Amino acid sequence: MKISDSELEIxxxxxxxxGRMMFSEIVDALHAKEFEWKNNTILTFLARLTEKKVLQIQKKGRRNEYIVLLTEKDYVENETKEFVGKVYEGEVKGLIATLVENDLISNQEIEDLKDYWEKNKE
Incomplete structure (x- = not known):
């Protein structure tokens, strides 16, 4: 399932x-982040996310509450697996080499990853 950048912002x-908000709260939050989308545009993105089974609508009187069905953790895991599979043919080493070779990861982050690895390996 492909989620657009705009849908991801929402x-x-x-x-x-x-994981749950009323439509008016979503509009206010988007405007606070300086998104100038009209209500119909926001409703279109919400409808697409509902069609993709990422959101569920719960009626509260005449208002809609949107409940997310996909956790952020699951989304990030799926996107990461897809990215590594597509770009690096499943080889995580290639991703890490790119990060190191292009200074996209700091020495501190490398040390943090080493510590994480030591604590979590079986």
């Missing part, structure tokens, strides 16, 4: 609010 807002 998901990030809902994830940051415990």
């Amino acid at each position: 998901l990030r807002i809902i994830w940051a609010h415990d």
Whole structure:
């Protein structure tokens, strides 16, 4: 399932609010982030996310509450697996080499990863 950048912005807002928000709250949060989308545009993105089974709508009187069905953790895991599979043919070493060779990872982050590895390897 492909989630557009615009849909992802909306998901990030809902994830940051415990995974459920009313439409008006989503609009306010988007405007606070300086997105000038009209309500119909936002409704279109919400409808697409609902069609993709990423969001569920719960009626609260005449208002809609949007509940996210995909956790941020699951989304990140799926996107990472797809990216490594497509770009690096499943070879994580290639990804890490690119990060190191292009100074996209600091020495401190490398040390943090080593510590993480030591604590979590079986």
